[in-house]
Amino acid sequence: GAGVSQSPSNKVTEKGKDVELRCDPISGHTALYWYRQRLGQGLEFLIYFQGNSAPDKSGLPSDRFSAERTGESVSTLTIQRTQQEDSAVYLCASSSRSDRATDTQYFGPGTRLTVL
Amino acid sequence: AQSVTQLDSQVPVFEEAPVELRCNYSSSVSVYLFWYVQYPNQGLQLLLKYLSGSTLVKGINGFEAEFNKSQTSFHLRKPSVHISDTAEYFCAVRPYSSASKIIFGSGTRLSIRP
Numbered sequence: 001g002a003g004v005s006q007s008p009s010n011k012v013t014e015k016g017k018d019v020e021l022r023c024d025p026i027s028g029h030t031a032l033y034w035y036r037q038r039l040g041q042g043l044e045f046l047i048y049f050q051g052n053s054a055p056d057k058s059g060l061p062s063d064r065f066s067a068e069r070t071g072e073s074v075s076t077l078t079i080q081r082t083q084q085e086d087s088a089v090y091l092c093a094s095s096s097r098s099d100r101a102t103d104t105q106y107f108g109p110g111t112r113l114t115v116l
Numbered sequence: 117a118q119s120v121t122q123l124d125s126q127v128p129v130f131e132e133a134p135v136e137l138r139c140n141y142s143s144s145v146s147v148y149l150f151w152y153v154q155y156p157n158q159g160l161q162l163l164l165k166y167l168s169g170s171t172l173v174k175g176i177n178g179f180e181a182e183f184n185k186s187q188t189s190f191h192l193r194k195p196s197v198h199i200s201d202t203a204e205y206f207c208a209v210r211p212y213s214s215a216s217k218i219i220f221g222s223g224t225r226l227s228i229r230p
Contacts, residue, residue: 003159004159033217035220040125040222040223041223042120042122042206042221042222042223043160043206043220044220045219048217056217059217091159091160093160102148102165104162104165105162105218106162107152107159107160107161108159109157109158109159110159
């Protein structure tokens with residue numbers, strides 16, 4: 001596609017429920033990143049994929065968070081047993097490669113998650 | 117470890133006035149520097165980046181930033197702002213060796229008054 005897309009754009013859920021957030025990267029981009037943006041704060045790195053593997057999961061805040069990527073394309077971020085502190089905007093980005101720090105990351109519009 | 121500090125959470129300016137958004141960083145290794153802009157209800161867009169060479173970097177929409185190594189700063193400037201520049205601006209760094217993450221500041225909300 002023309003850019004990175006994410007779905008849903010908004011998600012409201014009840015505490016304790018599981019949620020899945022989807023990211024479609026730019027076609028041909030091998031690197032994919034997930035970030036979290038809490039209200040009034042900068043972006044926190046969560047995880048990145050090179051192809052289908054995830055060399056760096058260091059930003060995942062707890063074992064309730066997981067992510068997968070299939071076919072070097074779509075990625076899904078899953079949050080199990082959601083808590084109110086999980087409320088944030090979840091941003092996805094992709095780049096053509098991840099092994100060059102100069103590569104530009106292109107961001108999607110984000111999914112706003114609200115946990116009641 | 118790296119950190120990025122944006123000293124102003126909000127900056128209100130009048131249209132056609134100049135603006136400077138401040139950014140300081142801390143890093144024990146060499147880093148590349150970036151400014152991203154987030155317009156209302158949109159994703160982040162790269163505004164400009166410093167990789168090497170001239171310390172004055174020009175970006176889109178008339179913005180520029182100057183890398184100052186001794187002061188570990190990368191302030192963003194525009195000589196005359198427009199209503200359309202209303203957005204949130206994020207300063208970020210990425211270590212030379214990083215194969216993954218970018219470290220972002222907390223953002224500065226620029227609001228333009230007519």
